[in-house]
Amino acid sequence: MIAFFRNLYFNSRLFYLIFGLALLFLLSYWQEWLYSITWILSMILVLLVLIDIISLFRVDAIQAKRKVPEKFSNSDLNEVIIKLKNGYKFLVNLEIIDEIPVQFQKRDFLKSIYLRSGEKEVFTYTLLPKERGEYRFGNLNVYASTFFKLVRKRYTFSYDQPVKVYPSFIQMKKLDFLALHQKTSMHGIKKIRRIGHTLEFEQIKEYVRGDDVRTINWKTTAKHNRLMVNQFQDEKSQPVYSVIDSGRVMKMPFDGLSLLDYAINSSLAFSNVALRKKDKVGLLNFSNEVHHFLKANSRLSQLNRILESLYKVNTQHYESDFGILYSRIRKHLTQRSLVMLYTNFEHMSGLKRQLPYLKAINKNHLLVVIFFENTEVTKLIKEEPETIKEAAHQTVAEQFVHDKHMMAKELQKYGIQTILTPPGELSISTINKYLEIKSRGLI
Structure with a gap:
């Protein structure tokens, strides 16, 4: 019985009809002939309610x-x-x-x-x-x-x-096409095979003028009675690390997501592309300490490990310690690697404090510093000021935008690769930078 009353609800139509009947009873005070009719209508309504209840509650259908x-x-x-x-x-x-x-x-x-x-x-x-x-x-x-x-x-x-x-694995699948060979020439990037001296052997070919004489294969030369040289190509399985700053600078929100979430979504999509390009991918997350570290690996299962690690990353309220980051990289990254560092700088003074560590990392690895444009400030610049106060705000906003570009130039002055991008374009910008680095043979 309790279950019956708990699951019984009356519709608004019933209350409207009851209100109508009450109004008819009121009118019957002056028009007596309405009284009998109203009672008949009331009985019909009760009958219909009972039919409704019996029909619905007879079975669970x-x-x-x-x-x-x-x-x-x-x-x-x-x-x-x-x-x-x-x-x-x-x-x-x-x-x-x-x-x-x-x-x-x-x-x-x-x-x-x-x-x-x-x-x-x-x-x-x-x-x-x-x-x-x-x-x-x-x-x-x-x-x-x-x-x-x-x-x-x-x-x-x-x-x-x-x-x-x-993290956004749907975005990762959408950007999957960038790993395909025929698509890597997008955004002005041309795929060029660079003949190098890495440990990965490609083929033996006949010597032509301009080939390095140090690569002559003397045994094959004697066999064919003409000069033959060993040809090498860039090593495919190179270590690539996504380094994510989860300090307080990454808590800033844009369009409902924090900068940390944008960085996490981007690093997942980027790692997927790097794996498909046969590189080894790894992950490092830090703030005032190193929270997660995954050694670079080229197995497909590595993507699931990265996904599980990124799922647990949260924004910390501490200031990030780049000294600890440099110490961990120096200790565990023994091979020259591509380090994609997701962080953010709002003032030149903040960059200056961390610059010695960034230069030290870039000395042994190829460092790419990825930081964000403040899209709200950029929108403010494009608006037409109507008051002196708005004009003053716009001047300050222009200074912020100018400082961001100066930070990028400051990093480039020391040979550090940079990506300055709006949060919404982070993934595509990061992947294109990686493809550019691969095509230029910088690592």
């Missing part, structure tokens, strides 16, 4: 199921599937209310559909997460009502489902 992916992709639209089936022998109106995770702050979800007897229905809706971590769906509630829509029966399906939100 509604089936529903929520299907969610095993994991969500951060900052992307993720589909949730709802499957319904009507087991009643009549047409029903269903109102579906799904208990969406609290992180979305969405409390107005409502889907209304009609289902004939025995009919099935599948519909989807999308969710856009803005934070990594574990999300939890609550119950799936379905309210069924007949053609009269006087009462509703609630069906509660307990699907307490946890879903982990990972």
Whole structure:
């Protein structure tokens, strides 16, 4: 009985009809002939309500199921599937209310559909997460009502489902095409095979003027009775590290995501491209200490290890210690590597403090410092000032933008590669820089 009353709901149509009957009873005070008619209408309404209740509660005839992916992709639209089936022998109106995770702050979800007897229905809706971590769906509630829509029966399906939100693997798949050979000439980048002296042997060919005489293969020369040389190509499996600063400078938000989330999404997409280019990829995350370190590896399983490590990275409230970063790189990165450092500098003084460590890292490795344009400041510059106050704000904003470009030039002066990019273009800018470095044979 308790379950009956717990699942019994009255529709607004019933309350409107009751209000109408009450108004007719009031009017019957002056028009007595209305009194009898109103009582007849009241009895009909009671009868219809009883028919509605008996029809809906006689059997449990509604089936529903929520299907969610095993994991969500951060900052992307993720589909949730709802499957319904009507087991009643009549047409029903269903109102579906799904208990969406609290992180979305969405409390107005409502889907209304009609289902004939025995009919099935599948519909989807999308969710856009803005934070990594574990999300939890609550119950799936379905309210069924007949053609009269006087009462509703609630069906509660307990699907307490946890879903982990990972860095944007959807973005990673979208940028996967950049790893293809025929696509690496995008944005003015030309793929050039550089004949080098690395340990990776390519072929033996006949000597032509201009070849290095030190590469002459004397045994093959004697066999063919003409000069033959060994030809080498750039080593493919080179170590590439994504180094992510998770200090307080990376907590700044843009379009609902922190700079740290942009860096994490970018490093995942970039690592995927580097793996497909046969390089070894690794990961290092630091703030006031080193939190995660994955040694570079060229196995495909490395991408899953990187994904699991990035899933756990959180923004710290400490100032990042580049001295600890340099110490860890010097100790564990024994082979010359490409180091993609995701960080941010808002003032020249901040860069000056860390510059000695950056120069020291670049001495033994190829360092690429990736930092961000402040898009809000850039928008402010483009606006037309209407007051002296707005003009003053615009002047300060122009100084901020100028300082960012000066930081990039300061780093380039010491031979440090730089990427200064808006957060939304981070992934494509990082991948293109990597392809440029590969094509120029800088590592």
